[in-house]
Amino acid sequence: MSGRPLAQFFALAAEAVRDAVRRRIAVALAALSLLSLVGVDSCTSCGAGTFVVDGQPVDVTRLLGWTGMVLYGLLALWTVALAGALASDHLEQTLADGSALLALARPVGRGTFALARLAGALAVSFGTGAVLLAGTALFLRTRYALPLGPAAFAAASAALSAVAVGALAMTASLVLPRLATIALVFVGVAGIAFANVAGLAGAELSPLWSALHRFGPPIGSGLALAVSSWTGRELPAPPALVLARLALWATFAPALLTVVFRRIDLGRAGP
Amino acid sequence: MPALEWSSVSKRYGARQALADVSFELPEGACLGLLGPNGAGKTTALRLALGQTRADAGRVRVHGIEPEDPASRAGVGWLPERLALPARARIRGFLRLHARLAGFYGRRADEEVDAVLATTGLVERAGDRLGGLSKGLAQRLGFAQALLGAPRLLLLDEPTSGLDPIGVRDARDWILAARRRGASVLVSSHQLSEVERTCDRLVILRDGRIAASGRIDEIVRAGESLEDAFVRLVGREAASA
Numbered sequence: 001m002s003g004r005p006l007a008q009f010f011a012l013a014a015e016a017v018r019d020a021v022r023r024r025i026a027v028a029l030a031a032l033s034l035l036s037l038v039g040v041d042s043c044t045s046c047g048a049g050t051f052v053v054d055g056q057p058v059d060v061t062r063l064l065g066w067t068g069m070v071l072y073g074l075l076a077l078w079t080v081a082l083a084g085a086l087a088s089d090h091l092e093q094t095l096a097d098g099s100a101l102l103a104l105a106r107p108v109g110r111g112t113f114a115l116a117r118l119a120g121a122l123a124v125s126f127g128t129g130a131v132l133l134a135g136t137a138l139f140l141r142t143r144y145a146l147p148l149g150p151a152a153f154a155a156a157s158a159a160l161s162a163v164a165v166g167a168l169a170m171t172a173s174l175v176l177p178r179l180a181t182i183a184l185v186f187v188g189v190a191g192i193a194f195a196n197v198a199g200l201a202g203a204e205l206s207p208l209w210s211a212l213h214r215f216g217p218p219i220g221s222g223l224a225l226a227v228s229s230w231t232g233r234e235l236p237a238p239p240a241l242v243l244a245r246l247a248l249w250a251t252f253a254p255a256l257l258t259v260v261f262r263r264i265d266l267g268r269a270g271p
Numbered sequence: 272m273p274a275l276e277w278s279s280v281s282k283r284y285g286a287r288q289a290l291a292d293v294s295f296e297l298p299e300g301a302c303l304g305l306l307g308p309n310g311a312g313k314t315t316a317l318r319l320a321l322g323q324t325r326a327d328a329g330r331v332r333v334h335g336i337e338p339e340d341p342a343s344r345a346g347v348g349w350l351p352e353r354l355a356l357p358a359r360a361r362i363r364g365f366l367r368l369h370a371r372l373a374g375f376y377g378r379r380a381d382e383e384v385d386a387v388l389a390t391t392g393l394v395e396r397a398g399d400r401l402g403g404l405s406k407g408l409a410q411r412l413g414f415a416q417a418l419l420g421a422p423r424l425l426l427l428d429e430p431t432s433g434l435d436p437i438g439v440r441d442a443r444d445w446i447l448a449a450r451r452r453g454a455s456v457l458v459s460s461h462q463l464s465e466v467e468r469t470c471d472r473l474v475i476l477r478d479g480r481i482a483a484s485g486r487i488d489e490i491v492r493a494g495e496s497l498e499d500a501f502v503r504l505v506g507r508e509a510a511s512a
Contacts, residue, residue, distance in 0.1 A: 004374055011371040022359055098355030102416075105321050105349040106372035107341045267284065267315065267324030 016120020
């Protein structure tokens with residue numbers, strides 16, 4: 001994009017952010033995320049000490065890396081799912097109320113409009129996710145002495161996943177009802193993350209799960225690789241390859257969205 | 272080159288034939304009234320021109336450009352039958368967004384917004400939220416956004432809907448002013464008297480086909496009103512549908 005399309009994109013994206021902030025679901029999800037942060041504060045408040053397992057004392061600090069990885073990973077997944085949920089009707093709603101038709105009656109490309117709506121949904125998700133993940137990383141740093149580098153890498157991985165999931169959800173919303181799209185987002189994110197973690201753990205996967213793990217957006221793999229260093233355990237996947245796959249999905253999904261939106265018939269859209 | 276051109280256009284929605292082999296054009300600088308009973312295909316014809324939907328057969332051109340190309344909508348103002356307004360936005364903000372989308376930025380965008388606010392009598396209401404607008408004010412705002420940047424082609428779908436008599440007269444003045452500066456205007460409406468006052472040509476659609484087209488004096492017979500001609504051409508049953 002250059003010149004006029006870029007200026008149109010920013011004008012539409014700013015409007016899309018305002019739309020996203022005004023929505024009740026965005027407020028509810030942001031509140032839920034902040035409540036999660038309170039929960040993180042509570043569950044990271046136990047300090048050093050010893051557990052006795054089978055009569056053997058276990059140093060709590062050995063468990064902290066695993067706790068941090070699971071906690072941070074789940075919250076990052078929540079951020080990714082949040083992006084998908086917000087995107088799931090952020091474009092479709094403008095078609096239903098007719099505002100998309102009014103904007104597209106200007107010399108605005110459909111691709112520009114769709115990407116601006118995606119950017120609006122992602123901006124809210126990124127804002128919420130940044131507060132949630134940065135807060136959690138700081139708790140883990142100050143209370144468990146876990147380094148911040150892996151957390152930053154995981155946040156970047158979650159951001160790429162959010163772009164892919166948000167764009168795929170927005171594309172699905174053009175052909176599926178809203179509830180079905182939201183269900184698809186949550187089931188899809190959880191399913192792929194499960195396939196990735198099981199695959200990285202060396203579990204034997206059925207062909208479907210294996211295909212999801214090997215070719216789907218590596219949502220769980222990216223996160224697990226990023227924060228696995230907290231546990232001191234090496235995972236059997238090259239980080240560069242996983243990052244490349246994530247970047248590929250984060251490029252492919254918005255491209256798919258623009259292609260589908262350009263082809264869709266808006267003849268029956270509007271109030 | 273005509274401002275708008277439909278050439279052997281057909282469009283079907285499922286089992287319903289919205290347009291069947293329809294050909295007509297809007298010459299540059301002319302005003303064309305698009306008439307027909309509900310479901311005759313008027314809105315489909317407009318949507319094809321705006322690139323919202325594609326013809327199954329035939330071709331549509333806007334200033335010689337196919338409607339799928341965003342460039343075809345440069346200098347086009349559209350007033351939809353039902354205007355979508357974000358409830359929390361304000362009049363000036365809404366118009367400023369559309370000025371930007373139309374290609375005006377910075378001070379020029381503000382100038383264009385001020386100009387249409389003045390034209391449509393909305394200066395005092397510029398700070399109002401859109402959610403609280405009456406139907407008449409919303410229609411004035413619809414006109415304001417359609418007139419942004421003095422477009423050379425106006426597409427107006429039921430332009431006097433929701434307007435009081437003063438608003439109807441204002442709308443007529445805005446259309447005539449646009450014509451005076453050389454703009455081409457297409458008015459799709461059920462208000463035959465308004466079409467008669469503002470347009471010089473007509474296309475009357477019935478069941479997706481052209482029932483009549485040409486200059487008004489070619490369609491309306493001596494001693495006949497436009498309403499009489501309309502009922503004669505589309506049939507009393509269809510006219511009251």
